[in-house]
Amino acid sequence: MTRPPRTRPTLEEVAARAGVGRGTASRVINGGDKVSARARQAVEEAIEELGYVPNAAARALVTRRTNTVALVIAESEERVFGEPFFAGTIRGIGTALNEADRQLVLLFAQASARRGDLEQYLTRQHVDGVLLLSLHDDDELPDRIRAHGLPVVVGGRPSGGSAVGYVDVDNVQGAELAVAHLVERGRQRIATIAGPADMVAGSSRLQGYVEGLAAADRTLDERLVARGDFGQASGEQAMHALLDRVPDLDAVFCANDLMAAGALRALSDAGRRVPEDVAVVGFEDAPIAASTTPPLTTVHQSPEDMGRAMVEMLLASSTVPAEAPAGRMLSTHLVVRATT
Amino acid sequence: MTRPPRTRPTLEEVAARAGVGRGTASRVINGGDKVSARARQAVEEAIEELGYVPNAAARALVTRRTNTVALVIAESEERVFGEPFFAGTIRGIGTALNEADRQLVLLFAQASARRGDLEQYLTRQHVDGVLLLSLHDDDELPDRIRAHGLPVVVGGRPSGGSAVGYVDVDNVQGAELAVAHLVERGRQRIATIAGPADMVAGSSRLQGYVEGLAAADRTLDERLVARGDFGQASGEQAMHALLDRVPDLDAVFCANDLMAAGALRALSDAGRRVPEDVAVVGFEDAPIAASTTPPLTTVHQSPEDMGRAMVEMLLASSTVPAEAPAGRMLSTHLVVRATT
DNA sequence: GTGAGCAGTGGGAACGCTCCCACATCCACG
DNA sequence: CGTGGATGTGGGAGCGTTCCCACTGCTCAC
Structure with missing residues (x-):
């Protein structure tokens, strides 16, 4: 439980090695412009040589963003892994987040005991937004998360009067x-x-x-x-x-x-x-x-599309936070086989 | 993409409200001893009133720990969600981590394109350790992660000469x-x-x-x-x-x-x-x-036990980091039904 | 020739926390 | 009545980033 010794190079060290200032090194890493080709190359070499990896915690501390989105599934592992619907939705969510350069972390909302931990995890600035799947009736979770200022999108129209954005099949x-x-x-x-x-x-x-x-x-x-x-x-x-x-x-x-x-x-x-x-x-x-x-x-109905739509809505709601939560219905079509 | 405004109370504010110093407030939150009952109660009230939630990024920055463990599944969502083996293993891992007060985040290692992102996520100090499941032959991932100083445990004995800890059924x-x-x-x-x-x-x-x-x-x-x-x-x-x-x-x-x-x-x-x-x-x-x-x-064979054993090994390896990676075999027993 | 403007740069400040040291009490013991 | 060890307490320092401002040279228009 002691603090592990620092072993990884810092941005400061990279900058020193490249013979530039910390600011310039940071600009190179974050793809900023206004960096001379010479400086850029020096920094990139230093990163390579030192095996530098940015510290996400430090970055999150100042930017207040983590580029990570949580998908919370309120269902037992058994059921989740039994229904192909979940697999499809998760895949849709995964690819959509990937395209938006966000990381997906999957969390299972288990029995009551665990609920507190889950809420803490979500709230403690680990994620920028939350997607919820398979909520049971009148679950308070989405409202509680929203109360902490985190964007939330629910998959499947909530039956209660919960004021959160949702995506559902029509x-x-x-x-x-x-x-x-x-x-x-x-x-x-x-x-x-x-x-x-x-x-x-x-x-x-x-x-x-x-x-x-x-x-x-x-x-x-x-x-x-x-x-x-x-x-x-x-x-x-x-x-x-x-x-x-x-x-x-x-x-x-x-x-x-x-x-x-x-x-x-x-x-x-x-x-x-x-x-x-x-x-x-x-x-x-x-x-x-x-x-x-x-x-x-x-x-x-397409679980993939539902996943994608959930991500779209979540990302939109974090750029325009004042917007009132809305619902979105996904249309369906008929697949005619041999029973009609 | 702009930095969201700060809205949440900080530890400093909690301390001020409780009329104590920042150090004392921190001690209360982290369950430390050496705090008078009066101070403790004042801090707890202040936390309640302000709705204070600790900032994980700030904490991780100084402690260099996140209390989070990643489970990486190197398999398509389809297959994962088809086989009950995964559900059992994940459940075992989940409960074991829960008991140890660690959070589990589930990540899917997808096609090559995504691999880089995954590796970045893991090494950027988001997690304290990595569990790997369903590796394919000669996957370099465990070694690469270990090279960054992260503890790794693999489920299923790796066939190659990879020097990582593993748990497998005997x-x-x-x-x-x-x-x-x-x-x-x-x-x-x-x-x-x-x-x-x-x-x-x-x-x-x-x-x-x-x-x-x-x-x-x-x-x-x-x-x-x-x-x-x-x-x-x-x-x-x-x-x-x-x-x-x-x-x-x-x-x-x-x-x-x-x-x-x-x-x-x-x-x-x-x-x-x-x-x-x-x-x-x-x-x-x-x-x-x-x-x-x-x-x-x-x-x-018990997938739950395998999950638990993986967690045990991971937690052990992070307290005694110098230890050479070892393998652990889980014994099986016969269930006699009607075909013999 | 001069001033405006811009590309490029360095580094101070701040993010919110934990760690740790210095310090203030208090009690018990000789 | 001191001395010394608990027991509490406050706050400085530092974690590794990003943000932003100040600054340096240039170029170019007038």
């Missing part, structure tokens, strides 16, 4: 797209397997389903609405329930691909042909969508 | 365990499906197989050795090949669970009963091992 528009497609295919009785009502993705996609029907002058039949929990098994169950209630339905829009996969299994069990008897549309365009039998028609 | 011992178990069950013709020869896990487990046979006074029959690439399909192919060559084999040790799952499928196709006709043992005890039919007997 779930309503996507669901409308799906329903319009089924209508266009001439389907008469379009059912839906909705997600949990307490999740934004669940309620918005149901809302889109309702609005999509309305746009086609169809009336909403409550018996055609079933609920699942976004898991495959729940989709299977819900499909069975729907078939029991309305045996002559001819289409179903599922709020995600996993439930759609379950629905396909249920339809196969029930001896219905897809798409001849019943058409199926999913949401997400997850990897599984391409490998169901038959391959699933689904609403495509 | 693959040889695990494979011996598997073979001994099969011998004990009275199996006569024990085959193996080995992993790629250019991966340490592949060659070591094959070595363990050979030594296990020798320990039971069995001679090695080359026809009983097949190769796979750790993928499920390759396990299936290899099993078919083995059955063709040696129809009367009665056991097979697979270098990982995924290949074992493939082998089970092949055995089922070939009409062999497991374990009556052929016993199967895997390696890893991955989640899939519990859900094969029948459930797979396998060598258990």
Whole structure:
């Protein structure tokens, strides 16, 4: 725990070796202009010879910037590493930050005990901004971070009245797209397997389903609405329930691909042909969508784009800090495969 | 890009408000003793009122420590997020660091372009130590980092002559365990499906197989050795090949669970009963091992323990920096399920 | 010939903290 | 009544940068 001895050369030493002043050396390193070619070369040589590496702490102390952005994932490692959605989003964030010359550090917000540490880390001037993913309802974290003056962008629309910027997929528009497609295919009785009502993705996609029907002058039949929990098994169950209630339905829009996969299994069990008897549309365009039998028609959303959009918003909000936090919706499009 | 205005209170302000000196305030914050109860309380109140948060950059500048450890994963996001092994290891690392009051930052070592940035980040005094996971053969990264005086620990034994500390599962011992178990069950013709020869896990487990046979006074029959690439399909192919060559084999040790799952499928196709006709043992005890039919007997390794061990080694190496880098092997044990 | 302007440079000051030394008390002991 | 060791305390120095101002030569226009 003692202070390690200094071993690395300082800017002062580089300057001395190059025979210039500290200011000039600093200008060379930070790509400033107004440096003669001779001085520049001398400094660069000195850096090379001494193996000089700038001290980030000293720099951050004076500039009050770290060029580092934190991505906080409020989810257990297990779930994070299970869902391909996270991988895509992280990749999008990573490349976007890279292009903007920012470093990404990934943090997991774990159980309550750890929360304090996390907040401290974020607040103690380690990062210039924070991206948040997979927040649970009414999590106070974004507001608390914002209270410390740090820019925050949340991935996924927060359900509470939290006044932070967010980026989300336009779930309503996507669901409308799906329903319009089924209508266009001439389907008469379009059912839906909705997600949990307490999740934004669940309620918005149901809302889109309702609005999509309305746009086609169809009336909403409550018996055609079933609920699942976004898991495959729940989709299977819900499909069975729907078939029991309305045996002559001819289409179903599922709020995600996993439930759609379950629905396909249920339809196969029930001896219905897809798409001849019943058409199926999913949401997400997850990897599984391409490998169901038959391959699933689904609403495509791009986690990469979401990541990029989050970064854009964060960087924008740190240059124009006074701006009121806004939301941004990413549009979706339909990928037609073999289930419609 | 301009310097943001200072808005946060400094230690000096806290001290002034509490009516004490800067030194005393610092002592309170850093849990030092030799502070009167009265002064302590005054400082704590001032911190509360002002919402004071220490500036990490300033602290790091003088202490030359950041209490932060980087975990660098040299793998694409896709693969990382696909394999449960990573999740377990990260969790182990996270909890161990947490207990030691260190922060974890996760970095992905991507393509060459990004490598320079990564190295800069690590060496610029952002972190006190580096953990590396999933290095590819002869990666120079650990040596380069060490050259900058940063402690490094690698997960998985490096195949090259790199002089860094590492932690790995004792693959040889695990494979011996598997073979001994099969011998004990009275199996006569024990085959193996080995992993790629250019991966340490592949060659070591094959070595363990050979030594296990020798320990039971069995001679090695080359026809009983097949190769796979750790993928499920390759396990299936290899099993078919083995059955063709040696129809009367009665056991097979697979270098990982995924290949074992493939082998089970092949055995089922070939009409062999497991374990009556052929016993199967895997390696890893991955989640899939519990859900094969029948459930797979396998060598258990713990990614959590590996993560913890890596942290222990890293922290130890930073207190006793002169110590020569060493390796540490984690022992395994057998989990007997229904395939033997 | 003179002054303005500019490219280039050096180095003081400041960033916010920890370390450490000097100093002030206080109590116990001889 | 001193002396000496705890126990607290204040604040100077310094960590390695960047920022900025003052300064030096030049060139060029008038």
